[in-house]
Amino acid sequence: MSMRRTKIEIINDILGAIQQKGGKIKPTHLLYKSNLSYKKMLEYVNELITKEMVKEDAFKGKKVYTITDKGISYIQEFKKIKEFSDSFGL
Amino acid sequence: MAYIFGPRWFYGIDYIFDLVSVIVGLLICYFSYRTYKYTSQKKYFYFSASFFLVALAFIAKMLATIPVYSKELKVETIGLVTVTSQIINKVTWINQFGVSIARFVMLSAFLILLLVALKINDKKIIALFVYFLIISTTLVGASYIVFHITLLIMLGILFLNYRNNYLKVKSFNAKMVMYSFFVLAISQVFFIFEGLVTHFYVIGESIQLLGYLILLFAIIKMMLKK
Numbered sequence: 117m118s119m120r121r122t123k124i125e126i127i128n129d130i131l132g133a134i135q136q137k138g139g140k141i142k143p144t145h146l147l148y149k150s151n152l153s154y155k156k157m158l159e160y161v162n163e164l165i166t167k168e169m170v171k172e173d174a175f176k177g178k179k180v181y182t183i184t185d186k187g188i189s190y191i192q193e194f195k196k197i198k199e200f201s202d203s204f205g206l
Numbered sequence: 207m208a209y210i211f212g213p214r215w216f217y218g219i220d221y222i223f224d225l226v227s228v229i230v231g232l233l234i235c236y237f238s239y240r241t242y243k244y245t246s247q248k249k250y251f252y253f254s255a256s257f258f259l260v261a262l263a264f265i266a267k268m269l270a271t272i273p274v275y276s277k278e279l280k281v282e283t284i285g286l287v288t289v290t291s292q293i294i295n296k297v298t299w300i301n302q303f304g305v306s307i308a309r310f311v312m313l314s315a316f317l318i319l320l321l322v323a324l325k326i327n328d329k330k331i332i333a334l335f336v337y338f339l340i341i342s343t344t345l346v347g348a349s350y351i352v353f354h355i356t357l358l359i360m361l362g363i364l365f366l367n368y369r370n371n372y373l374k375v376k377s378f379n380a381k382m383v384m385y386s387f388f389v390l391a392i393s394q395v396f397f398i399f400e401g402l403v404t405h406f407y408v409i410g411e412s413i414q415l416l417g418y419l420i421l422l423f424a425i426i427k428m429m430l431k432k
Contacts, residue, residue, distance in 0.1 A: 123245075123247065124244075127245070163328065167246065171412075173340070190244055193240075195431050195432065196428060196429060196431045197241050197244060197432045199377070199427075200237060201241070202239070202379075202380060202427045203371075203375075203379040203380045203382075203383050203424060203428060204380075205252065205323065205367065205368065205374075205375075205380075206253060206322070
């Protein structure tokens, strides 16, 4: 049985999915990779756009999500954040 | 009456011990605040605030006892009876006020930590806790025993919470966090009886230092995680 993901894990999964696709991903691909409902995915992506970790771009006339430097640094920080969160049960 | 802690030979040494606690508090505060900036989750902000208050409480305690310790030195070197009695009065007021503030801030810090750790969101329960906190620091402000018993209970509950967390996540750092709160709780037992045996303050401070050093070790390991 898989454990329910925490918010920071979902954010890491979304950013990781974009990074794995070379820094750009189509919304449909992200929906598949993030394992979230469309509504939930949009909520997370919009939050990440607000936090400037992701930006919305157009690539060959289609909408794509691009990871920013801040998003990349989040992925690098994720293990520390996760360890901190787990250690204190937050 | 001024709050003077421990035997005379320990004056000043406890500053170094408390300074370590300040550094640990500020380090956890910084790390948690950085996590808050990344995640925007309020629990990290409150967690950060609680450790900031821990650091602040130690600073307040240090500042409150500086005048008393320096007064002791002045009495020895100058020895002017009338002048020293005036200094004592002023210094005692600063000391009592400073120590009371330090105790209030320290209990507030661990109350916030408890609310975050136990995930208590009910405003009525929080209001009740705040009421008890104000009572235990104002009405019985002069009693160091009430302060240390309250802190012992808080740290004991936090230890049990972190023990459950360790049993769930089974990580080395979670174990260190659990140990640190156990050691911090034990230190309070010695502080409770410091009025009976002066050296219990020294033992309590030493155990407390150990607790914060364990926490420092854990937080450094978390920060260096790759």
